[in-house]
Amino acid sequence: MNEQRVPHSPGPRQWLGLLVVLGPVLLVAMDGSVLFLAMPEVAAALSPTADQALWILDVYGFAVGSLLIAFGNLGDRYGRLKLLVTGAAVFGAGSAGAAFASTPELLIACRALMGVAGATLLPSALAVLSELFPDPRRRARAIGIFAATFAAxxxxxxxxxxxxxxRFWWGSVFLVNLPVVLLFLVLAPLLLREVRATRGGRVxxxxxxxxxxxVLLTVYTIKHTAAEGPSGAPVAAGIVGVAALVWFVRRQLHLRHPLVDLRxxxxxxxxxAVVTGLLPLAAWSAVAYLGGIYLQSVLELPVMEAALVTLxxxxxxxxxxxxxxxxxARLGTRAALITCHFLVAVGLLLLLPTRVSGGIGWYVASTVVAGVGYGISFSAVADTAVAAVPAARAGSAAAIAETSNEIGNALGIALLGSLAALIFRLQGPDLAETLNETLVIPGLAPAVVDDAKTAFVTGLHAAAVIAGLLHGALGAFASRRLPEALYGMGDAGRRPAEQSAPGASRADGGATPR
Structure with a gap:
């Protein structure tokens, strides 16, 4: 691979290609959160159980996160553009199926299919984008736009x-994907080139x-136990899941070409950096999901007003x-990483004054303060992770950083959402597994409704406190253990010359156009 290319100003093909690539990136990210405000309507239409409702939300993130690195390696071997086009087509098919799903099980299956397709899109899109911008500086700018689009x-x-x-029924949140997918399938072969990696190794x-x-068996156990209490089959599934994860870790340490380079x-x-990619997204996804229910089912805001509150x-x-x-570039990577965790912690704790009878102002303040921390972490993580490792292992580092985002998104709903579900089961009126299921029971006394809403708000507070404390602890750890001379995005002007060059060529992870 020859990185000594002559820098040139990007032409129309590059910018149009960037726009085309960003379409699937936006969809993959958006579909991780688009259901947060839709869940009350989905629950009313399909009547999912508590654990089915959580699976509807986070099976997508788990499918993306668990397969992201595998599909990145497959793209290296068989071609990134080919995998990108195939993934976009499957993503569109899954979206159409989800829009018209008639049962919770079918919706979960379609969301899982969308997640599998999403796992093909992110690493391939990044590699194809790197081919569009061979100049390191412009490539870094394009990757910054990529990260901002993903976070947005x-x-x-x-x-x-x-x-x-x-304006429409709940399935419309999936149908909106189809025009973007169709436009991508038409334009991608015209504007993008095939990309393969030079490194060997099989998946x-x-x-x-x-x-x-x-991951799936372990989380299934947590969800089922939180919603319904412990029982034989789920506990056995959890034991098998933990054993599989232990086997996975041991296997990675002995493979010549591991799926995840744990070293x-x-x-x-x-x-x-990787934990900073995981934890903020876990907190954000859990609070956004629980917050959507709080705004609509506790405060009884219409869905349009709830959407405006999140804006x-x-x-x-x-x-x-x-x-x-x-x-x-102004503060340094170290200061930015530390600051983001403390901002998220403060923002999460601002949820504590919210009550059954009100709290919109506190909710908005929470999302704004934490939003600054989330934005810093979403943008800075990948580059910090890549800058921390030798150039030859930058591809693995970038893949792990991207995976931490997706796993964090899914784990937040799975773990913190399950915590909230457990508190509702223990403190609620014991008429149904979820707040939404309870509120649709006819003839409820006002005191019972108030008890159910109070139990849900208690669960929301518990999730916010746990996530806030974890962020505070990580911020304190980073302030004590991260070196002062920490280089990452925006530090090229400060870092030593011998460190600048490798960082400039890391974005493609060893990919070359074919």
Whole structure:
């Protein structure tokens, strides 16, 4: 591979190609959050159980996260553009199926199919984008736009969902994907070129199975136990899931070409960066999901008003993603990483004054303050992780950083959502598994309704406190253990010359156009 290319100004093909690539990226991110405000209508239409409702929300994220690295390796071998086009077509088919799903099981299956397709899109889109911008500086700018688009998709998902639900039925939140997919399938072969990697190695199929099965079985146990209490089959599934994850970790340490290069975690900067990719998205997704229910089912806001309440936080998050490179250049990567965790912690704790009878102002303040922290973390993580490792392992580092985002999104709903469900089951009126199921029972006394809403708000507070404390602890750890001379995005002017060159060529992870 020859990186000594003559820098040139990007032409119409490059910018049009960037726009085409960003379409699937926006959809993959947006579909991780678009259902947050739609869940009350989905629950009314399909009557899912508590654990089915959680699966509807996060099976997508788990499918993306568990297969992201595997499909990145497949793209290296068989061609990124080919995988990108195939994934977009499957994503469109899954979206159409989800829009017209008539049962919770069918919706879960279609969401899983969308997640599998989404796992093909992100790494391939990044590699194809790198081919479009061979000049390192312009490539870095394009990747910054890529990161901002991905973060914006998560942020605007609930707003888009709310706008659609105010005019159409709940399936419209999936049908909106189809025009973007069709436009991509038409334009991608015209504007984009095939990209393959020069590095060898095969995808270890057993590692793919172990990682996916381990995560899904373990989370299934947590969800089922939180919603219905412990029982034999789910506990056994959890034991199998943990065993699969242990086997997966041991296998990665002995493979010549591991699916996840766990040796990278020996570097504490890389480890902090990856956890910074996981934890903020876990907090954001859980609070956005629970917040959507709070606004609509507790405060009884119409879906359009609920969407407007989420808009300030979404706007702040998106703007922060855009300005983070300049912020990091001014403050440094270390200060940015530390600051983001404390901002998220403070923002989450601002949810504590919310009550059954009111709290919209506190909710908006929470999303705005935490949104600044989320935006910093979403933009800075991948570059910090890549800058922490040798150039030859940058591709693996970038893939792990992207995977931490998706796993964090799914884990937030699975773990913190299950915590909230457990508290509702223990403190609620014991008439149904969820708040929405309880509220549709005819003839409820006002005191029972108030008890159910209070139990839900208690669960929301518990999730916010746990996530806030974890962020505070990670911020304190980073302030004590991260080195002062920490380089990442925006630090090219400060870092030593011998460190600048490798960082400039890392974006493609060893990919070359064919």
């Amino acid at each position: 998709g998560f942020a605007i998902g609930p707003v888009v969902g709310g706008q659609l639900l105010s 270890d199929g057993l590692s793919v199975v172990l990682s996916a099965a381990g 990278l975690f020996r570097d504490r900067v890389f480890t902090v 300030p936080g979404a706007a702040v998050l998106t703007v922060t993603c855009v300005v983070t490179p300049a912020l990091v």
